[in-house]
Amino acid sequence: MKLSTKGKYGLIAMADLAIAYINNPNDSYLVLKTIANKRNISEAYLERIIAKLKKADLVRTQRGSLGGYSLAKHPSEIKVSEVLYELEGKLDVGGCSEVNDKSCKVKENCFSQIVCEEINVKIRDVIENMTIEDVLKSYLNKMKEQ
Amino acid sequence: MKLSTKGKYGLIAMADLAIAYINNPNDSYLVLKTIANKRNISEAYLERIIAKLKKADLVRTQRGSLGGYSLAKHPSEIKVSEVLYELEGKLDVGGCSEVNDKSCKVKENCFSQIVCEEINVKIRDVIENMTIEDVLKSYLNKMKEQ
DNA sequence: CTCCTTTCCAACTAAATAAGTTGGTATTCC
DNA sequence: GGAATACCAACTTATTTAGTTGGAAAGGAG
Numbered sequence: 481m482k483l484s485t486k487g488k489y490g491l492i493a494m495a496d497l498a499i500a501y502i503n504n505p506n507d508s509y510l511v512l513k514t515i516a517n518k519r520n521i522s523e524a525y526l527e528r529i530i531a532k533l534k535k536a537d538l539v540r541t542q543r544g545s546l547g548g549y550s551l552a553k554h555p556s557e558i559k560v561s562e563v564l565y566e567l568e569g570k571l572d573v574g575g576c577s578e579v580n581d582k583s584c585k586v587k588e589n590c591f592s593q594i595v596c597e598e599i600n601v602k603i604r605d606v607i608e609n610m611t612i613e614d615v616l617k618s619y620l621n622k623m624k625e626q
Numbered sequence: 627m628k629l630s631t632k633g634k635y636g637l638i639a640m641a642d643l644a645i646a647y648i649n650n651p652n653d654s655y656l657v658l659k660t661i662a663n664k665r666n667i668s669e670a671y672l673e674r675i676i677a678k679l680k681k682a683d684l685v686r687t688q689r690g691s692l693g694g695y696s697l698a699k700h701p702s703e704i705k706v707s708e709v710l711y712e713l714e715g716k717l718d719v720g721g722c723s724e725v726n727d728k729s730c731k732v733k734e735n736c737f738s739q740i741v742c743e744e745i746n747v748k749i750r751d752v753i754e755n756m757t758i759e760d761v762l763k764s765y766l767n768k769m770k771e772q
Numbered sequence: 773c774t775c776c777t778t779t780c781c782a783a784c785t786a787a788a789t790a791a792g793t794t795g796g797t798a799t800t801c802c
Numbered sequence: 803g804g805a806a807t808a809c810c811a812a813c814t815t816a817t818t819t820a821g822t823t824g825g826a827a828a829g830g831a832g
Contacts, residue, residue, distance in 0.1 A: 481629065483719050484790065488738040495737035511807070525792050531809070544800025545806040560741055573629050573749075591641035592634040594764045595706055595756065602748035603719075610741065618740045630819065657778075671821055677780070690829025691777040778829080785822070793814070799807080 486567040489521050490529050491615070494563055497539065498555035498612045509541075509548030529567060536566045555613035564607055571607070572600040632713040635667050636675050637761070640709055643685065644701040644758045655687075655694030675713060682712045701759035710753055717753070718746040 496515050500508040512530065516523040530549060533539045540552045551558065564571050574596025642661050646654040658676065662669040676695060679685045686698045697704065710717050720742025 481627065481714055481717055481719070483627065483738065483742060485792095486790080488720070488736075491738040491741060492736065513807085522792060524794080527808080528792090528810090534809095541808060542800085543798075543808045546801060547799080547807045549808085564741075568627055571627055573627070574634070590634075590638065591761050591765055592629065592637040594761050594768070595637060595710075595753065596629060598752050598756070599749055602752055603745055606745050606748055607741065610744070615737050615740050619737055622740070631821090632819085659778090668821060670823080673779080674781090674821090680780095687779060688829090689777095689779045689827080692830060693778045693828085695779085774832090776829100776831085778827105780827070781825090783823085783825105786820085788817105788819070790817070791815080794812085796810085796812105798809070801806085802804090 481573070483564075484568060486529055487564050487571075489519070489526055490533060490563050490567045491560070492519055492521075493526060493530055493549075494533070494538070494551070494555075494558065494612050495615055495619075497549060497551045498558075498616055501551045501555060502616075505554070508550045509546075510550065511548045515549075532566050533563065536562065538562060538566070551612075555616065556611050558612045559608055560610045560612065560615065561604070561607040563612070571603060572596070573603065574600065627719070629710075630714060632675055633710050633717075635665070635672055636679060636709050636713045637706070638665055638667075639672060639676055639695075640679070640684070640697070640704065640758050641761055641765075643695060643697045644704075644762055647697045647701060648762075651700070654696045655692075656696065657694045661695075678712050679709065682708065684708060684712070697758075701762065702757050704758045705754055706756045706758065706761065707750070707753040709758070717749060718742070719749065720746065 493515055496518070497508070497510060500510050512527055513523055515521070516526045519526075530539060534541060534549075537552055538558055540550050542548055542550070561571075574593060639661055642664070643654070643656060646656050658673055659669055661667070662672045665672075676685060680687060680695075683698055684704055685695055687693065687695055707717075720739060
């Protein structure tokens with residue numbers, strides 16, 4: 481039931497890239513090693529995570545020395561759901577929401593589906609209406625309060 | 627990120643017990659094998675699941691022949707959260723909501739926590755305000771519509 | 773009291789998933 | 803040409819999930 485480290489590290493990396501992007505939208509490339517070291521994440525592992533985000537056009541890259549990773553668009557244009565769906569799959573709580581789930585052996589009256597569907601709606605509601613920019617802002621507000 | 631079969635089977639068993647309970651609150655013991663067969667669930671596995679629910683005082687038992695399992699109280703008095711917390715643990719989406727999470731290696735500014743906490747609130751909101759009776763009723767309404 | 777049916781319980785195993793590593797290739801700047 | 807970087811696939815390890823096995827204890831029926 482937990483968010484895996486893929487989703488977690490992905491969000492963290494996106495937030496770090498977002499800070500760089502806001503500071504200087506034209507030239508905001510960050511080196512992977514920098515993020516990985518700062519966050520205590522395995523470099524090779526983070527690379528594989530961020531590669532998926534590139535394939536989803538959320539991140540762009542510059543190769544060679546002086547290269548690095550940057551957001552592909554403004555943090556306000558990137559939904560949290562886009563990041564998480566790419567890294568975690570569907571991110572719902574119950575697998576049998578599909579009509580033809582062959583793997584589910586429960587024959588009829590699957591009561592757990594009632595519960596799962598209600599939770600799934602709420603999860604979607606949160607992550608599809610929250611951008612990377614929102615995450616940054618929430619974080620700053622949280623810091624102010626303390 | 628999925629609800630495990632523990633939670634799923636647990637909810638299903640509770641709903642089956644609830645139906646028996648409503649039909650006859652005084653003598654509503656169901657044999658485990660009956661539920662397991664009806665639902666295509668391994669008997670031994672379901673037994674271990676329901677044992678946890680007993681320990682949490684959600685289910686009571688009668689041993690020996692003519693024995694079986696029954697709800698310990700009315701379905702309207704059993705929250706879905708009680709069932710799921712017992713079987714799935716905390717059922718939140720992010721592990722680092724605790725202050726002293728030693729396992730988390732991310733040093734600071736854990737942006738994923740912002741997202742997770744918002745989702746966690748919503749999940750709790752759903753399952754702590756939904757009883758086993760509600761699940762049954764929702765199911766019946768759903769059937770009517772079709 | 774004996775047999776049958778049931779719950780109860782602990783230890784074991786198998787399968788799947790998550791998490792991370794290794795060893796390299798391709799680009800680009802200096 | 804060398805250093806620094808992104809890119810990529812195959813492999814390994816650790817953890818969790820999903821069960822299974824083999825019984826012991828309790829209670830009712832004959």
